[in-house]
Amino acid sequence: MSSTLLFYISAITAICGGIIMLFSRNTVNSAMGLLLSFVSTAGIYLSISSPFLAVAQIFLYSGAVAVLIVFVIMMIDEQKKYELPVHGLFSKSIAIVSVCYIGYVLIDIMKVSSGASVVVSDMRILGRLMISDYLLHIEALSLVLIISIMAAILVAKRKS
Amino acid sequence: MNYELSNLIIIATLLPFGGALLNGIFGKLISNRLSGIIASLTIGVSFVLFVIFYLYVVKNSKVPYVIEISNWLFLGKFQADISLLADRLSIIMSLMVTGVSALIHVYSIGYMEKEKGIKRYFSYLNLFVGFMLVLVMAENIVLMFVGWEGVGLCSYLLIGFWFSEEEKANAARKAFIVNRIGDLAFILGILLILSYFNTASFRLINDGAYKLPTTIAFFITILLFIGATGKSAQIPLYVWLPDAMVGPTPVSALIHAATMVTAGVYMITRLGNLFLMSEMTLAIIMLVGSFTALFSATIAITQNDIKKVLAYSTISQLGFMFSAAGAYAFSAAMFHLVTHAFFKAALFLLAGSVIHALSGEQDINRMGGLEKYLPHTSLMFWLASLTIAGIPPFSAFFSKDEILYKVFINENSVVPLAPKISYTMLIITSFLTALYISRLYFKVFTGDYKGSLKPHESPKVMLVPIYILTVLFAIFGPIGMGSGIGHILEIPARIFGKDLHLVNTFERLVGPSIASFGTISLDVSLEIFMIFISVIVAFAGWLLGRYLYCHQPSPVVEVINQKFYRVQNIIYRKYFVDEVYDFLIVKPYYYISRSLFELIDRVIIEFIIIGFIVKVTYITGYLLRFFQNGYLYKIICVGLIGLGILVYFMMGK
Amino acid sequence: MIYHYVVLSLILFSLGLITVIVRRNLIVILIGIEFMLNSVGILFVSYARFYNNYIGEFVALVIMLIAACEMAIGLSIVVAMFRIYGSVKSNDIRELKN
DSSP states (O other), X not given: OHHHHHHHHHHHHHHHHHHHHHHOSSHHHHHHHHXXXXXXXXXXXXXXXXXXXXXXXXIIIXXXXXXXXXXHHHHHOOTTSOOXXXXXXXXXXXXXXXXXXXXXXXXXXXXXXXXXXXXXXXXXXXXXXXXXXXXXHHHHHHHHHHHHHHHHHHHHOOOO | OOHHHHHHHXXXXXXXXXXXXXXXXXXXXXOHHHHHHHHHHXXXXXXXXXXXXXXXXXXXXXXXXXEEEEEEEEETTEEEEEEEEEOHHHHHHHHHHHHHHHHHHHHHHHHTTXXXXXXXXXXXXXXXXXXXXXXXXXXXXXXXXXHHHHHHHHHHHHHGGGTTSHHHHHHHHHHHHHHHHHHHHHHHHHHHHHHHHSOOBHHHHHHHGGGSOHHHHHHHHHHHHHHHHHHTTOTTSTTHHHHGGGSOHHHHHIIIIISGGGHHHHHHHHTHHHHHTOHHHXXXXXXXXXXXXXXXXXXXXXXXXXXXXXXXXXXXXXXXXXXXXXXXXXXXXXXXXXXXXXHHHHHXXXXXXXXXXXXXXXXXXXXXXXXXXXXXXXXXXXXXXXXHHTOTTSHHHHHHHHHHHHHHHOOOSSSTTHHHHHHHHHHHHHHHHHHHHHHHHHXXXXXOOOOSSOOOOOOHHHHHHHHHHHHHHHHSGGGGOOHHHHHHHHHHXXXXXXXXXXXXXXXXXXXXXXOOOSOOOOOHHHHHHHHHHHHHHHHHHHHHHHHHHSSSXXXXXXXXXXXXXXXXXXXXXXXXXXXXXXXXXXXXXXXXXXXXXXXXXXXXXXXXXXXXXXXXXXXXXXXXXXXXXXXXXXXXXXXXXXXXXXXXXXXXX | OHHHHHHHHHHHHHHHHHHHHHOOBHHXXXXXXXXXXXXXXXXHHHHHHHTTOHHHHHHHHHHHHXXXXXXXXXXXXXXXXXXXXXOOBGGGOOGGGO
């Protein structure tokens, strides 16, 4: 029962974070909305009894990504120039249509899916998978990480 | 055959092309005279090589040589190679072509001296000879067609040599287009041959011809004959030849009198066995030939342009050859072809000499009395005129006589009356021939000079070739003498107990290469009788011309002019054939093209189709421009639309 | 119960999508992309847990890593663009038009 409560609270805060991100005129506020949403997602992972992913979520997303975004915002320093938050009628209507479409898809999925109960995630199994069956994938990912770091440095480097 | 000799033939055939390339590419580096000398030399050397080969062939063998140069077309079942066929027929034809061409090349050096673009001229002329040799030496009909088209092209280029003048360019176009009509039929004929024989080789076609059904043989031969009428200027496709006279005179002599126009006769002779399979076609050839001869001879009487007279005379003489071919007398046709090449080339060159002397004047009404000014030209013109009139002992007497005899004794089972009708027309034509040529001679060379410029005799470089031709046509005749005259001449020899083998030397010479049709019973007394008729006719025509036109136009001419004004006018206007063709073919064609242009091009293609495409492209572009405006969010929206469609289908709806 | 998770995931995804479409600031657009990736992660993990399949969790982990990489490169591009154009508004950057 507590997990259900945790889910609802986390879900509401995640959606709130999304709304802040969407409607905030300030870029930093948008980033903060994102951060809020990330943290709530960690809660959701906990509610679904997947503690490892919850921790990873906080480390990776909240710790690394959100901080990185805030850094960049501060680097660019454009907060003072306020902007109109949204585009014109066209993009609004597209947004509404896509939301409606997603709702339609959702209802459709509800019809076909069947119920199931949560099983607690065993971290040891996940860990063993990562160094046995999916070792190659993990190594590939590490390579991608290295390359992306180098690429990021290269792109953002100031021309001397 | 031995290797060197086959190389000899290849070199002899390709030499003119070499000359053409040399003059065409390096023309700017050499002087005018050198250019002419090079052109003449290549043809001359080619001629000498053919002479060497001819001596070898006549001495050693009667078998035709096939010289394979390379493979060419592999099309399904049949194959056409680039190979040359050297038999007696093609060698004699090549000798004639290269010999006459060499003389005309030399003559051109003098005649074209002051013209611009003389190197272009010699280049074309050499190219023409090269293609003519390809036509003559070709081993298969497809390669012959290459030469056939090539000479057509060179003819076009040379008629339009002075292309800056509208009339001359139009004449060239007319020649080309009229020839296209014939060529279309020729191509169809070739295709029919290919589909029925599965081969293009002349020998295999002639060997297999006897198996052909009569109907198919008729269609093939009639199509080939239509092709021949285009190239050899027979009714109904003769109209280009008189107009072609606007080209330089040596060109008229070479292409439109001696060589190219005889290609049709040569082709029919080559495919003799095939043509023998359809008597219907032979009857048509005979009738068309003799009617063309008569028809154009009447026009020749009324023409006033010296070259036009000779042009119609050429058409008429070609008609003789076709009649002979239609009467299976292929060797007679070939013999007349050779003699005609000599005397008609000479006549044209002499006409050129006269025109040269009068600085471009061609109207015979403004000539007259040139005997005094141009003694050499006048003498040779007289001899040539006697020759073409058929007066013994010159060559045309023998050749024309042979044709008349062969046509008369011919029997055609499909159209029994054809030989007799044809003979009647030809004998009238003989009379008219003598009449128009004597009219021409006397109007030009006797009487009083009516022009203002002082005429001058041509230089030696022009006269010498004509002298050589004159000797040739004067003495060449006895080689091909028929049995009748041969027997008369052999009587004295028989008395001394010797056999001179004078009869039909030419026929024996080319015989092995030419289709023969059994044995024709020779009636010597009939032949002698007919010789008398034709000699009388020839003399009558000549003397009538002399009576009417010598020195002063006789009062009879005035009376005739007044009384038969209308008839004369019709003939003078060439029976309005050009106008009729214009009305029947050219005008409708023009209007059809015009309306098609207006309807299809302007309305359907330009307005509807192109307009539609333009509109569609414009609208599509207009719509797409909306997405491709560089705004990030719009690009994402387009992607989303695609994604939505994708999801829709993935959900299995 | 799984429906709730799916609904949540879709709502979050929609929010991220709308952000990407309507906002003009390139950084905010990147944030929206992160948001969408995150919602997909939720979907994977919830299905993995409800059907006791570890591959789903593993994929969620991969998504996180990829998101980090993407963020690093995306932000560096934004910085480079800011240097070149002096702006991070998507409307100012329209190289694709020409």
